[in-house]
Amino acid sequence: MTAFQPSHCPWPRCPSRHDKASPHIQRRGFFRTRHHPKVQRFLCLVCKRSFSTQTFRLDYRLRYPDLHLKVFWENVSKVTLRQSGRKLKVDRKTIAHRLHLLGVHAEAFHTDKLRQPAGAGFQGPFQLDELETFESDRRLQPLTVPVLIHRRNYFVVHLDAGTLPCRGKLTPKYRQKKQAREKLYGKRRSESRKLVTRCFEILQRALPPEVALELQSDRKQLYGSVLAKVFEGERSYRWRRESSKTRRDNRNLLFPINHTLAQMRDSISRLVRRNWGVSKQCAWLRRHLWVWLIWRNYVRPVTVKPKVPTPAQIAGVCSKPLTAEEVFTWRIF
Ligand SMILES: [Zn+2]
Known part of the structure; x- marks a missing residue:
């Protein structure tokens, strides 16, 4: 386990949170817990509150401290929540709780990584597509x-x-069912524009300034208008289109994104077509997708060959491959 040094006081309203330059955290001995024999205690000299490394752990106050790491591997191995519960001998709701924990942390972890200046491996081209489920x-x-x-x-x-x-x-x-649903929840609308806009806004912030953008996608008109809205006046950009009718083999321009979507269907139980593990609610799908993103970007090498780096390493976001334990041990504040 890596030694942990807190960079700031964990209490959100502590004045020291706005003045990170001055040293204000003092070590104050150790204590033991059931699962951890030696836990470092700290004292914040500004708000006088004490805390320990436990406060920063993702499994803080959880009954099964390593369960989330096991759930991570189940989540990226096409295993349903229910089956994971049977295998790990815990209730399905406990598995769902850990999926929530992992999903929220995964998004925070990745967002934090994108805040750091990107390396030369992050200059594009980029590809976008939408998977339907x-x-x-x-x-x-x-x-x-x-x-x-x-x-x-x-x-x-x-x-x-x-x-x-x-x-x-x-x-x-089905028309009857649709009308009944519309009475209850209103008309179901497309969120495609909103979500694609968010994708491009995140890319705009992550890309080094002055770098021209090349985006490759199918010919959906929406992408063109969102590209113009987000990048016009910010940086020069080029939109390269490929017909979705072109043969989908490895000579297709969009092979990398097609391959990524196929890989998602192979790794995420709820995306497997015609199966009982399908998502019941979109919010749970989102969490599961974020967990998969961590595996794809930071843990799994680009290909299965030995000594191949991870996508995050080539992109210059990380200097080495990460283990699930390294990603899911410390909370992001
Ligand atoms: Zn404090």
């Missing part, structure tokens, strides 16, 4: 999952999940 009902509640990657190193810059309108050509039975 659904929550509970394939016809009435479709979802879109936009994924933005670096074309050469497969680094996933951002992903998200949101609603799509009901599908057309519904049978009378």
